[in-house]
Amino acid sequence: MAINPKLLREKYGISIFDFSLSQVNRQKILLEISSDHLHSTRSHWIYGRWENVYINSYLTPSVERLLNRAVSFAGDEYGQSFLIPSQFLGYPTNEYWFNIAQPGESTGRHNHKDEAAISGLFYIKVPEDSGELIFFIPGKNKITIPVKEGRMLLFPADLDHAVDLNRSEDARISLAFNCYSSELPPQLYHQDETYGVHKYFS
Template sequence: MISPPAQQEHPSDLSGASLQLLFPSPVMYFDWPESEALNASLRDVVLERRRSSAGTVKTNRGGWQSNTDLQDWTEPAVRQLLDRVLELAKEYVARQTGRRDPAFEQGWKIRAWANVNERGHFNRVHDHLGKYSFFSGVYYVNVGDIEEGRAGGGRTRFEDWSLVAIDTNREPDVLRRDVLMSPRNGRMLLFPSSLMHSVERYEGDTQRITLAFNLYHPGFGIPRLDQRLQQQGWWWTNFRGIMVLRRKIPEKLYALCLLPRMMAARRVPNPLSPPPGSSTCRWR
């Protein structure tokens, strides 16, 4: 008599199991000291531009967004702000690489723009990743009513798009890993351009003014960025379904090639055979 196979016992001590947290998103922020005079000058510059330009509509829902040419503005306050951007970018890179590499002291490209939001305005979720957008950031010129302690909204939300399952037994909020960054006048953020983010609906009465920017340096590369860029363009924008179908056709054709083998392996029941468990009929 053959005895049944013994059931495998589960180890009682799993302390040796290794858990690795992969692919972090490095976010840096810094509160620049003595920024009151600079912020006042930046506010005047931005509002003057707003009076002479209709702005653009991208991720902003309401509000005003300038063209992406702030890096070419000649006002002294803007030049000082751009110097700060580069200084923090170098520190951001040094913290990640573990060294102050002379190769990153120059060669940066900046593309920047201004934003003015008023009551009810917000920015939908988006990222900035592109051919010349590796790192992104924002500088808070005037956060409006938030610093006065009122519930003004307008916080920057970094969103978790990792699609990792979250335990909902005791806490049903699946968005609880999102990070809400409270704005502060003079604060500058730096983060990967691929990090999904949005701006809460602003409910204050004072104008909320920020300066946003993208950074590029030829000493960096983004894995699989070329594949993403291939999807951008007129066809992908207007006929995404057709473009996705074109990608799916080869795998569907391969599946059709497997159909004969699948049909040959399928057991077809004999119509003259009685179903299992039924009694055999006898002709009288």
């Protein structure tokens, strides 16, 4: 069934944007995160895999432009100013992370942290048949949205979502982030090298 972007936005607060390669260089991001010398931290061991991969901003400079675009689109769509805290802006921790699902892996149902207003996903690498995004609407049926490379989705941070099983022969890679519209939670001002189960999800 074809998705109706206007209906998704008006009824459920879900917004969809499709970027060209000239707008966001996905290949450059892939090169940055595939470095053999890259240091990363992981959290959320669910269904046999680490769901979240955190990488220091200086190792992935191409992400900054993408986050700036996300903040701009969120402001236009939801009518207020937003911020994605990150090391690019001088914060000690990042409110974005990579999701890397290998063949046979899925992303379980979850929502994002209470303090965030809007959350988002950007699809960097999407092999054919690597899984679709599922939103669980309270009191209604779930909504399935096809994903593709260069697609960004913004949605309320408390909206439950998941991603289907990756049935391809390659990894599905996306970037997730949280947008804030009011006073930031205190923990974002302090350096914290550990990533507990509640750090990025409520």
